[in-house]
Amino acid sequence: MKNSFFKFLVLCLLSILINTILSELLHIKELIYSSLSEQLTSRQIEQYFEFQDKWQWLSYIFVPVMLLIKTTLISSVIYIGIFFFSKIPITFKQLWYYVITAESVFLLVPLFKIIRFYFFQTNYTLEDIQSFYPLSALNIVGHKGLEPWLIYPFQILNLFELAYWLVLAYFIGKITETNMDRGLKIVASSYGSALLLWVTMIMFFTLNYS
Template identity: 30%
Template sequence: MVGMINHLFDRMKISINRCNGWIIFSIVVFIYLLFSVIIDQYIFGKEVYIRSFSDQLTQESLEAMLGFQERYWWFGYVFTPLLLLIKLSFATVCISIGTVLSNVEFHFKNIFKVVLLAEVVFIVAQTLYLVNLSFHLDTLTLETASNYYPLTILSYFGTENVVQWLQYPLQTLNLFEVAYIVVISWLLSKQWKEDFAESMLVVLPSYATGLILWLVFVAFITLQVS
């Protein structure tokens, strides 16, 4: 049994090294674009915007906003690959710093592939989020949408009880982030034949430092504009 597992892990190591990062990246981009289509077409339709803003905006402003959205619907789709590439590269850079400082030999390319594969955790999270949203279409507003992201600190407190600048950080702190770190650590440990716990000790502080930087940056920008 142990032999079989070891054999499986060895094969996994080989397959991670062999797989083409750009093909995986294209698949991930395709999945995220699919999510965007579902969100635009079936989740955040006109009704949600009207429900979210009709109390505060005048009819003419609401129509102008919806018109703007209709004209520039493609904007988000164009930037999805670029934003994803930046996000993945940032995570890779953070983990690379951790590996270099821990004297572990790793190619940037291989860490990037592992980060890409671990993205499956967020794909699962996003799928659950969309399913959750689809059950609340009748009452959904842009403000309450964050409440339905699964297993977050924000959904525990509720958006209405959290100040605006803290909402994104509390939504990002969720169990899927923990799972993401675990999966990356596990995949990396399979590559360099180290103990999983040792791999965690490299990935956790390096990724967490990058994540904290991102969260304080978003909180800073939110405070600047509000």
């Protein structure tokens, strides 16, 4: 459990660090100011940033809380999948450790954003950064003109998600003493089903409230 907690702590710290670097290098604060200036007065914008600075510490708590919820839920659904498809007894602690390991794949996403906008597309807006998801179907079809409820599913179809599945499949095949193919079947039937349900829910709410 100590190794799992340490790895989780490292994942949280790296996530906070990389996103802080992204914010500084891409001048996110200035972009937010420019975006808000079209709707609010200078005083209102100053009050917004004052409030943001005052409660900045909450964002550092938000990251580990959200990662804990995400990795715990994913571990839970895969644990159920292993229960039904494997005869090898696996502890939840073991599975959580490997889910945290696989989660590190998504640390590459903000790094790709930094590379894209710092070195290549140097003329950008806040919307450009928010809508850009590297190596995804969304970047192929483009977000402009796309129905809002279709943006999230196109964003989910990306190579990082594929890599995440493959890493999970490898480790599950390892701990169940089978192979990667068997691990992929477990991932698809458990995590894949849960992900499909989640995407469907997001699409439904976006469609109804956009």
